[in-house]
Amino acid sequence: MSVKYLFKERLEAIWNFGLQQVAGKPSSDNQTESPNSVSTDKTVSGVVRGAFPMLKRAALISVFVNLVGLFPAIFSLQVYDRVIYRSGLNTLTALLIGMAIILSADLILRSFRARVLRVAAVRIDGDIAGRLMNKLLAIPLRNLEARSTAAWYSLFKDVDTVRVVWSGAVAMTILDLPFAILSIGLIATIALPLLPVVLVGLACLATLSWYSSGEFRKRRVEEFMLARRRDEVLAEVCRGREAIKSLVQDESAKRAWVESYNSWVHESFQKNGEMEDQRELSTSIMLSVNVLITAVGAFAVIHQWMTVGGLIASNMLASKAIGPLASLSGHWRSIAHSREATDRLDAVFASEEEKQHTGLNLPLPSGALRLESVSYQHVGAQKSVLNSVSVQLGPRGIYGVAGDNGAGKSTLLKILRGLYTPSEGRVLLDEYDLSQFSRQELSKWVGFLPQTSLLFEGTIVDNLRRSNPDATDEQILLAAKRSGAHDFIAKLPDGYMTQVGEGGNRMSGGQRRRIAITQAFLSDAPVLLLDEPTNDLDFATETHLMAVFKSLAATKTIVMVTHSVRLMSICDKIVYLDKESRLHLGSTPEMLKLLYGISLPKPAVAAPAQAVQHGVAPAVGHQNGADVDAAASTGGKAAQA
Numbered sequence: 001m002s003v004k005y006l007f008k009e010r011l012e013a014i015w016n017f018g019l020q021q022v023a024g025k026p027s028s029d030n031q032t033e034s035p036n037s038v039s040t041d042k043t044v045s046g047v048v049r050g051a052f053p054m055l056k057r058a059a060l061i062s063v064f065v066n067l068v069g070l071f072p073a074i075f076s077l078q079v080y081d082r083v084i085y086r087s088g089l090n091t092l093t094a095l096l097i098g099m100a101i102i103l104s105a106d107l108i109l110r111s112f113r114a115r116v117l118r119v120a121a122v123r124i125d126g127d128i129a130g131r132l133m134n135k136l137l138a139i140p141l142r143n144l145e146a147r148s149t150a151a152w153y154s155l156f157k158d159v160d161t162v163r164v165v166w167s168g169a170v171a172m173t174i175l176d177l178p179f180a181i182l183s184i185g186l187i188a189t190i191a192l193p194l195l196p197v198v199l200v201g202l203a204c205l206a207t208l209s210w211y212s213s214g215e216f217r218k219r220r221v222e223e224f225m226l227a228r229r230r231d232e233v234l235a236e237v238c239r240g241r242e243a244i245k246s247l248v249q250d251e252s253a254k255r256a257w258v259e260s261y262n263s264w265v266h267e268s269f270q271k272n273g274e275m276e277d278q279r280e281l282s283t284s285i286m287l288s289v290n291v292l293i294t295a296v297g298a299f300a301v302i303h304q305w306m307t308v309g310g311l312i313a314s315n316m317l318a319s320k321a322i323g324p325l326a327s328l329s330g331h332w333r334s335i336a337h338s339r340e341a342t343d344r345l346d347a348v349f350a351s352e353e354e355k356q357h358t359g360l361n362l363p364l365p366s367g368a369l370r371l372e373s374v375s376y377q378h379v380g381a382q383k384s385v386l387n388s389v390s391v392q393l394g395p396r397g398i399y400g401v402a403g404d405n406g407a408g409k410s411t412l413l414k415i416l417r418g419l420y421t422p423s424e425g426r427v428l429l430d431e432y433d434l435s436q437f438s439r440q441e442l443s444k445w446v447g448f449l450p451q452t453s454l455l456f457e458g459t460i461v462d463n464l465r466r467s468n469p470d471a472t473d474e475q476i477l478l479a480a481k482r483s484g485a486h487d488f489i490a491k492l493p494d495g496y497m498t499q500v501g502e503g504g505n506r507m508s509g510g511q512r513r514r515i516a517i518t519q520a521f522l523s524d525a526p527v528l529l530l531d532e533p534t535n536d537l538d539f540a541t542e543t544h545l546m547a548v549f550k551s552l553a554a555t556k557t558i559v560m561v562t563h564s565v566r567l568m569s570i571c572d573k574i575v576y577l578d579k580e581s582r583l584h585l586g587s588t589p590e591m592l593k594l595l596y597g598i599s600l601p602k603p604a605v606a607a608p609a610q611a612v613q614h615g616v617a618p619a620v621g622h623q624n625g626a627d628v629d630a631a632a633s634t635g636g637k638a639a640q641a
């Protein structure tokens with residue numbers, strides 16, 4: 001089976017394992033020794049331990065690789081001491097045939113070891129990356145928001161860092177290190193006078209290695225911390241490209257980038273300079289050892305304490321004995337970086353997770369929402385956004401949420417959706433405390449439209465199915481007609497198969513909004529939470545949606561945050577969040593009068609043709625936008641006066 005499919009299966013096993021963990025079911029894989037068994041140890045070292053059988057296999061192959069690696073030196077010894085002195089051409093032929101076999105075995109063993117290490121490294125990478133993805137999806141939104149997007153993204157780079165140490169040069173150096181003893185033993189046997197030279201070389205390299213392990217001992221690689229900062233700035237610049245261009249913020253963007261880049265490049269230049277010096281020094285030590293071996297060896301040969309063959313062979317063996325230690329000086333940095341990455345990943349793996357599935361199949365609630373003394377404080381915020389608020393919304397009807405910018409309206413909606421857990425108090429949906437359910441369970445009961453409409457690369461229909469993978473084509477069509485999205489989608493050359501681009505950037509703001517509203521409509525939940533639903537929408541679409549909302553409110557509880565007085569006019573009640581984060585509930589006419597000095601005109605009942613055409617009952621109430629707009633402007637003027 002190809003590696004591609006092997007690891008696809010493994011990633012699926014990790015994903016299923018994550019789901020079982022979330023569902024609270026024990027994993028049957030844990031008890032078996034199948035290649036896809038997933039360790040229950042949630043740390044990076046746990047994952048590495050899972051790959052121990054492969055690493056042990058690589059260590060075992062290393063024994064043979066290192067034994068076979070002694071043969072070229074033995075070959076030289078035989079050629080110089082026996083073949084040359086005795087003109088033994090037959091012996092030379094036999095030795096050459098033997099060496100050809102040994103060198104072939106050496107090549108096979110080395111390739112095999114490299115492959116075993118590569119497979120172990122990919123398995124370690126796949127397991128950690130798979131768990132990280134599971135974890136990322138399970139971390140509560142509040143904690144996700146506490147770090148920048150780039151910081152989360154860089155955790156996946158940490159996985160690469162861990163993998164690099166377990167594969168390739170670093171792993172091979174570590175595996176070869178203990179076998180230096182074999183070369184030293186052979187030198188002691190064939191050229192004892194050279195042993196002190198080799199031991200002095202080893203001592204010098206060990207000292208250099210200890211010196212170059214400073215970052216490992218400090219548990220901090222400054223250069224990589226600064227590289228993370230540089231990447232964060234870069235990510236922010238890329239994300240804000242439109243604002244930077246349109247508001248001509250080039251200078252400040254460049255300044256922020258230059259600052260982070262300079263700090264990184266300064267540290268990188270300095271550290272790489274130190275590393276290069278250390279590398280050159282270790283090369284010099286190795287060359288000096290070779291020169292000294294030749295000099296001391298010549299002296300010993302003259303005094304017949306050893307043979308010329310022993311001298312040549314010892315020079316080769318000395319390189320094998322001290323080579324891994326010399327390489328280690330250059331690998332400390334990767335090892336230190338990997339340990340730092342491991343600590344960071346372990347901290348994330350140990351962090352709090354969202355509520356897991358209860359597994360219960362409860363009857364659909366009627367949609368009555370009740371907040372009981374709810375307070376909420378964001379991570380790192382000085383004060384609470386909501387202060388002991390209590391209110392009952394629904395069942396059924398439309399509730400508008402009004403308040404100044406930053407008053408906490410979106411936060412309130414996220415609490416009602418179960419995305420934020422109250423710092424104090426509780427939220428009930430019918431008689432159920434929301435905090436007992438998982439996000440997935442709640443999605444069947446509570447539909448949500450976020451303030452910003454973010455789509456994912458793919459087609460329109462892909463994006464719609466993301467919010468309800470089981471939706472039928474008919475349900476998608478109905479939801480799109482309700483949101484007003486169908487009108488523009490039907491006119492696109494590729495219709496529902498149109499590519500939306502990265503983040504939906506091939507769609508206009510209003511088109512993105514209509515798709516996002518369709519997504520919210522696709523969940524047939526008894527509660528619908530809408531954060532500024534008609535942002536970016538044209539007058540006609542807003543009018544159409546007002547009728548749709550009114551119609552849906554006959555069976556659902558709709559809570560919508562809005563700054564639009566026109567939209568507020570269709571609400572049954574309005575919740576107002578004041579500057580002290582307190583909540584006030586009143587009827588729409590009463591609150592509009594109180595907040596904006598607007599008196600609503602008499603209800604008009606003309607339903608928009610589009611809404612009726614899409615099977616939506618006529619809206620009742622104050623949906624006559626023109627009247628409200630006129631009233632709003634009068635009210636605004638009155639308030640100003």
Ligand SMILES: Nc1ncnc2c1ncn2[C@@H]1O[C@H](COP(=O)(O)OP(=O)(O)OP(=O)(O)O)[C@@H](O)[C@H]1O
Binds near residue numbers: 145
């Ligand atoms: N992730 C966050 N971390 C820290 N503070 C936050 C976070 N999100 C919002 N806040 C703060 O919480 C307060 C309420 O924010 P929220 O988005 O709920 O306000 P809002 O009433 O919806 O505002 P607007 O009308 O401008 O959309 C603000 O002071 C904001 O700075």
